[in-house]
Amino acid sequence: MPVDNLSLSRHAEPPQQVVRQAIHWLLRLRNNRGNSHLSRQCEQWRAEHHDHELAWQRVQSLQAELSHNLHSVPGAQVAFNTLENSVQGLDRRRALKLLSGAVLMGSAAWLAKDTQAWQQWSADYATVTGERRGFQLPDGTRIELNTASSVDLDYTAQQRLIKLTRGEIIVTCGGADEGAPFDRPLRVQSRHGTYEPLKARFILRQEGDCTRLSVTSGRVAIHSPQRTEVLAGQSYLIDRHQVRPAPPLDMDAGAWVDGLIVTRNMRLGDFLAEVGRYRQGFLTCASDVADLRLSGVFRLEDTDKLLAILPQTLPVQVRYRTRWWVTLERYT
Structure with a gap:
């Protein structure tokens, strides 16, 4: 049976x-x-x-x-x-x-x-799909979690370690990091490497095969898989084997902390993949419109409203098969 x-x-x-x-x-x-x-x-x-x-x-x-x-x-x-x-x-x-x-x-x-x-x-700190939250840690460090993200803390007498277990995080150093030298350096760990900031603000986005590090201020040392120092304005991709400069993004990497997606000549297919991170269900587009380009500032608090404005600037129409299955097609 x-x-x-x-x-x-x-x-x-x-x-x-x-x-x-x-x-x-x-x-x-x-x-x-x-x-x-x-x-x-x-x-x-x-x-x-x-x-x-x-x-x-x-x-x-x-x-x-x-x-x-x-x-x-x-x-x-x-x-x-x-x-x-x-x-x-x-x-x-x-x-x-x-x-x-x-x-x-x-x-x-x-x-x-x-x-x-x-x-x-x-997890010690986590968000669900569509949620973004900020947390102040006991040592003064500030972390912001993007949609569907989670971190664990491992603060002991020997170390201060933030483990990114899923998703995306912005870390802003504070407390002891801004003052005199101390014996417990702050480190952040993703699936693909370990990072040590110094008076820094930086973004870590963990994907399946790599982690993207973007430093907005200060500097961050990548300790593994190979030591590399990343300065403000620089971005790197880290996988289990190498560290390499990241290609430029066609969107603002940290705009999500303000509830925004800011794009610059971004492919529609890539834009929908990004929007899809903030909503339940399946969001896609037909292949004949995937390469259309768009630039602008889009608010994330209501992704249905966000999708509804796309036909105002692109020759597309939004089709809802269900609330959870949405496709953009060429307007006819």
């Missing part, structure tokens, strides 16, 4: 290949309703390995959640039925590609939601 989903580890994640197999079974069963032989084959596949059952439960749960969210939005019933009929009419290869993308995207959002909740409760 299939494994009871209540016994599955909440934080386990099946391989993507197995998730796609589960989607494949879902498609076959949906296209062959009432086929008892196929149902038994699916049950056998689920029983072969706990990853199979976990993937099946995740796909089924996500399908139910998406269905509930779509049905809970006024007017979305027609859109949902259209999507259902479209999937039924696709050949198996194209339908598998479509549903794989949707389910894997949803799984990522689901896992991110669980991760955010856990980190918010377990």
Whole structure:
């Protein structure tokens, strides 16, 4: 018999290949309703390995959640039925590609939601999606956390260490850092390196494969993976193997602390990826408008209002499939 989903580890994640197999079974069963032989084959596949059952439960749960969210939005019933009929009419290869993308995207959002909740409760300081907060530390250091970010403190008699575990932070040195020498230097750590500021204000943004350091005042010494001194106005990218100068940004790196995105000839696709950090759900644009450019100052407190003003300056229209699934398309 299939494994009871209540016994599955909440934080386990099946391989993507197995998730796609589960989607494949879902498609076959949906296209062959009432086929008892196929149902038994699916049950056998689920029983072969706990990853199979976990993937099946995740796909089924996500399908139910998406269905509930779509049905809970006024007017979305027609859109949902259209999507259902479209999937039924696709050949198996194209339908598998479509549903794989949707389910894997949803799984990522689901896992991110669980991760955010856990980190918010377990971290010393944390923010959720769309939230920005500032904190004054006991030694006078000021930290600002951007959306979906978290840090832990390790202050002992030997060290003062701020660990950036997720997201983006602005650190402004204070207290002992502004006065006489002391025996506990302040250090900040990301997944990719360790940084020691001296009377500095700087930004750390941690991505999957690297961390971007931007110094706005003072100087910061990068201790690992190789020692480098970064001065005010300079930015570097740090990964596990090297430190290198960062290419110029097409936006103000620290404007988010004031609730703003300030762009300079920024690609629409990149702009939407940035805005998407501050809202729940899926935000994208069609490929034929992704390279459109925009410059300006945009407020972050209401991302729906922000999106609504884009058609005033660009030949695009904003389409809401649901509250959580928004696409910008070329205006016709």
